[in-house]
Amino acid sequence: MSKAQYSAELPRAVLDIDAAMKLIEPILHRVKTGDETELIKLAQEFDGVAPQSIRVPPSAISAALNTLDPKVRTALELSIERVRKVHTDQIRSDKTTTVVEGGTVTEKWIPVDRVGLYVPGGQAVYPSSVIMNVVPAQIAKVSSIAVASPPQKDFGGLPHPTILAACALLGITEVFAVGGAQAIALFAYGMDGVCEKCDLVTGPGNIYVAAAKRALRGVIGIDSEAGPTEIAILADSSAIAADVAADLISQAEHDVMAAAVLVTDSIELMQGVNAELKKRVAATKHSDRITSALTSIQSAIVLVDDMSQGIDVVNAYAAEHLEIQTKNSHHDAAKIRNAGAVFIGRFSPVSLGDYSAGSNHVLPTGGCACHSSGLSVQTFLRGLHFIEYSQSAFSDLVPTVVTLANSEDLPAHGEAMTARLENL
16 A cells, blocks of 8 residues: 555544634633633633642742652752763754855754743643753753643642743743643733743643644744544564553553554564553543543554554654564664654553653654654754855956846846956
């Protein structure tokens, strides 16, 4: 089959972004035209709590770190260290190309001035997403960083304290108790006395966050329209059914819309995984949510003729997370072109990447990995060209530019060249 034919056959969640965009239109308008009182009303409507202030007081951020479980703090610090190590190697260096003697083009990598980083709340707590967003922005030397996360009823309208503690560990002091589409709108439009307009918004979220990003793209830069999480596992008869089942469950735990797909050429493994799923799903904490995700349209076991076809299938699927659990995992991984991140071998599960492998877990979903990359230092940088030609290098190029300008019927372009020859 062709890539398009495989894509058409493979399971995907049905996400009606267009409908979500219509639903969020009034929210975006309310934020654009309103003040902090409007944001508090939106929090009451959607989060069931009215924060005393949208801007989180610095004292609350410090208190969250002071009361953080020491084991959680140590784990977060280790994750920060590893993510920082990997992302430091992504720093881009300036490069000057001498096109001709006296003519140079220098490419410089300039960070955006200000970013808004979104950290989701709801069914789970994501201090790891604070790390994944903040660390590359800091390494890129973004000078102004703000974080938004939904207010929580259980914490008096503040974001979850573990999220605030992660911000404190990273030195982030500008944090807003606002979630969903209204958070993206706040960053995009800014609000007098509350939040300065941002240039770029990054971070994962639900369908309404994705819809807001799509609606406001152009008003603000975005990383991607990251939707519900997904895992694909390419496995042959050498894989251990318990491992595969546990990894499918781990991502299904996120959301009822999460996708879990096994691609295998082994009927024996397929049967073993199904048996393990029955046993393990019933025994895990969020079994109802996981069951819903695993039995919905977006999750399936795909039986292929051999690993060659399996590789074609996973390249067509372009999963956010792709595990390779095969006899020749390194060899097979080298053939992967489309995935947000690739996890090679039995001891590299997606859970490592979610927290402490050093890689970034903000990754393209919904098949977007065929054209988009995960969050990185590069996300926060722009390549600017600085052009400088001497008089002699300029003069040598005048006839060429004039010829091309006239060929495009843009003679004034050529005249901008020849005008300089009049006063040499």
